[in-house]
Amino acid sequence: MLPTIRDVAKEAGVSIATVSRVMRESEGVRDATRLRVLAAAAELEYTPSHLGRQLAERRHAANGIVFPDLSGPYYAEVVLGYEGVAAELRRSVLILSTHGRSDAEDAVREMAGRCDGLVILGRTVSDAAVQSLAARGTKLVLVARPPIGTVDSVNAENHASARSLTEHLLSEGVRSLRFVGDPVSSPDVAERWAGVRDAFLRSESDRAPELVTVDELDEESGAAVADAALAADDLPDAFVCGNDELALGLLGRLAAAGVDVPGTVMVTGWDDVMAARYAGLTTVRQPMRELGATAARLLEELIVDERTEPRHELLPTELVIRSSSSTSH
Amino acid sequence: MLPTIRDVAKEAGVSIATVSRVMRESEGVRDATRLRVLAAAAELEYTPSHLGRQLAERRHAANGIVFPDLSGPYYAEVVLGYEGVAAELRRSVLILSTHGRSDAEDAVREMAGRCDGLVILGRTVSDAAVQSLAARGTKLVLVARPPIGTVDSVNAENHASARSLTEHLLSEGVRSLRFVGDPVSSPDVAERWAGVRDAFLRSESDRAPELVTVDELDEESGAAVADAALAADDLPDAFVCGNDELALGLLGRLAAAGVDVPGTVMVTGWDDVMAARYAGLTTVRQPMRELGATAARLLEELIVDERTEPRHELLPTELVIRSSSSTSH
DNA sequence: GACCGTGATGTAACCGGTTACAGAAACCGG
DNA sequence: CCGGTTTCTGTAACCGGTTACATCACGGTC
Known part of the structure; x- marks a missing residue:
């Protein structure tokens, strides 16, 4: 059993109140007493219990x-x-x-x-x-x-960067765009999708942007989206993904299938995680x-x-x- | 102030011991009493305080x-x-x-x-x-x-994989090897360096492996090692890095300098973090x-x-x- | 020498629970 | 209807601290 404030008080020959005052470095303890208490505390290797302290102070820190x-x-x-x-x-x-x-x-x-x-x-x-x-x-x-x-x-901030990203893609010649993500479970993704859609619709593009909903925002889901698109032979000009992991999964599968990125299809992510740098992934950096x-x-x-x-x-x-x-x- | 066990006891017309028993789902409380207590607890939105409970039970969970x-x-x-x-x-x-x-x-x-x-x-x-x-x-x-x-x-496990890694590099024709890491601050890195050195020395290589010590095991340090080697025009056949981040930083700088990897110099890491996959980095996967x-x-x-x-x-x-x-x- | 103020220390209540033990209530058989 | 169990509930001590307030010792003043 670890020593308590009462053990220290007994050892130092003072009351628990005095020990408490010394441990809390409160004013009004004579130097001689303070030293006696500190010596006793050191002797017993006493450390005040957080539990007791927190209960009394009614805070957790x-x-x-x-x-x-x-x-x-x-x-x-x-x-x-x-x-x-x-x-x-x-x-x-x-x-x-x-x-x-x-x-x-x-x-x-x-x-x-x-x-x-x-x-x-x-x-x-x-x-x-x-x-x-x-x-x-x-x-x-x-x-x-x-x-x-x-x-x-x-x-x-999501809207403004969604607009910049979309305008960048349009300037690169993108005419059809597919957004990948789950706007329901992630508020961020919902804003990103809304921002991308608005910016895209505001351009004179011929097609409305599509939305592909996934269950998880991870690499696996991204890979699945790529597989589905490849199987249906239905690639848009650009996949805009709700986060980097989706984009990385997608990118990996496209590369494996020999699809030219960005020549045939462009891919973008969101967040700028470490792996995005090494995968050469266009993305939106978040702090x-x-x-x-x-x-x-x-x-x-x-x-x-x-x-x-x-x-x-x-x-x-x-x-x-x-x-x-x-x-x- | 949040309600306490005493508030609930008063509300339900029982003692605090009974409330405690109900909240802890202990045996030996009559159904009628239990329901009364639960109703009172629900009424007051009572939740037992962790602090009080932990102090009494002398555990933190x-x-x-x-x-x-x-x-x-x-x-x-x-x-x-x-x-x-x-x-x-x-x-x-x-x-x-x-x-x-x-x-x-x-x-x-x-x-x-x-x-x-x-x-x-x-x-x-x-x-x-x-x-x-x-x-x-x-x-x-x-x-x-x-x-x-x-x-x-x-x-x-570090030794066996250090040996496998080194043997792999030797079989790829590596004759000179430079290990990058900080064996002092990281026990893992120390074992890896020891394993690599032993395996390398056991081969009929002409040169002993070198050790380059860095302060931090991060990308920046890796980049600095690459810069130094490039400036001195002194590249080994392989950089074996103590972790992936060092290797990634090194790899990035080599690529920027137009050095052929793995043709001119090989680079390996350790850990198999996500970015390693996308950077095509040879590494040792840890669970x-x-x-x-x-x-x-x-x-x-x-x-x-x-x-x-x-x-x-x-x-x-x-x-x-x-x-x-x-x-x- | 009595009185008072000041500063150091002790006493005890309190924070919000758990639980050993005592006591009361309900139930049982005779 | 009574004594003995059994089951339920209450009392109070305790976990380890903090702190308001009481007390006490001491020094200074008149």
Whole structure:
């Protein structure tokens, strides 16, 4: 059994209140007493229990972050950005992946009970669950998800970059475009699709852009889309994918089939994950770390400053043109 | 203020002990009473406080995982593998990156005070710190780090795959080899370098393998190594890198300089991160997720079963030959 | 020498649960 | 209808800290 504050008090011949004051570095303890307590604490290798302290102070000094499914590089980067700032603020970080689990909302609620605040990435929990957490006073920041009620949010700009991307493709001679993604499960993807469609329709293109819905935003799904298109001998001028992993999967399958990219078909992704650079994939760069870091700062404000008026951050993105959509790169 | 067990007791007209029994689903509560308590709990939207519960039970139902620096894809994967299993076991997961911080050991100790057990990746904390945690009774599992005392460990096999890799390179005609990495800060890298050197020396090669030490195992360092070699006009037949990120950085710079890979120089990495596939990088695949998952299971055994004899797991690896070291791929 | 103010320390209530043990209620057979 | 079980519920101590308030010792002042 680890030593408690009472053991130290007995060892030093003082009361537990004095030990507490010394450990918390409060004022009003005589130097002689302080040294005696410190000596006793060192002797017993005493460290104050977080549990006792947290219960008395009614705070956790810990925040949580919830992310979906078996996150690829995108979420990992966001979480790392978050962790960096949280650690600076001397807060512990709890993570929770809702991967597949049907009891995700329970798990989130459970985590809320261990934290002073929560960051929620994407559509991991229902709007109703977010509302109910907020109603119970849980401090919340949403990332990659549109604001709900008066809950803070951090998002990357999607519309403008969707327009730039589409205009780039049009200027490269693209006349038919197929968007790959799942606008329902990912708010980001929904905005991207809307932005691409609008920009495409605004041009004098002959065909409306198509939408191919996939279940998961991963390489496998991208490969499946490529297979289907190859089997039907139905390739558009460009595949615009909702994220890089879809695009990479698609690209790999097209290359295996000997299709000329970008000659026959162009492919673009979104996020600019590390692999995109090496695959020569045109994409839209998101500040992934910065998304997490910003969320951590907003959450801290909510907890420490008791800020009440909501804030919504929109971080800039950047079109990155590579060889998968351009002959000059 | 959130409702407490006393509020529910008053609302239901019972004692707090009864409420506790109902919430814990203990035996021996009459159905009529149980329903009354559940109704009161629902009415007040009561959820038991983790803090109070944990203090009374003297357990956290949470584990921590410590990883170095601002981890690239490798650590992210290990953490995800860990999280998946921990969540199944209904344990919360705390993460801590020791990135640069000089007070890393304090932070780890702090985290130990919040958890029932800890997984430590790589050389994030000193051997002495590990020993001292173990001595205080903290349940520990080391990953990607050789065993210390009687502390559990999980590692990927390095020697055999280092030999396979080296033999592959020799069979491709490599006569001079330069290893890139930091054997001091990473035990894995140290083993890899030792394995490569041994295998290379055992052949009838004319030159001993060289070692180039870098500060960080990232793309930037790899690029710097390439730059230095190019500037000195001193390219070996093969760069064998301690991880994929070094290799990718190196590869990118060589490609930019118009050097023929694998014709003029071959490049290999380690880990098989996602980007390695798209860069055509020869590497050694590690079961990254499985490393984390195994660590989670070992830790659970330590905590639940009070197992005392240490276990050391060695997970298999696999040589993956791609175009960066082979003309036939 | 009595009085008072100040600063150091101790006492005890409290944070929100769990649980050993005591006590009450319900049930049983005779 | 009574005593003995059995089953349910309540009381109170405890987990390990924090902190408001009481107390006490001490030094200074008149």
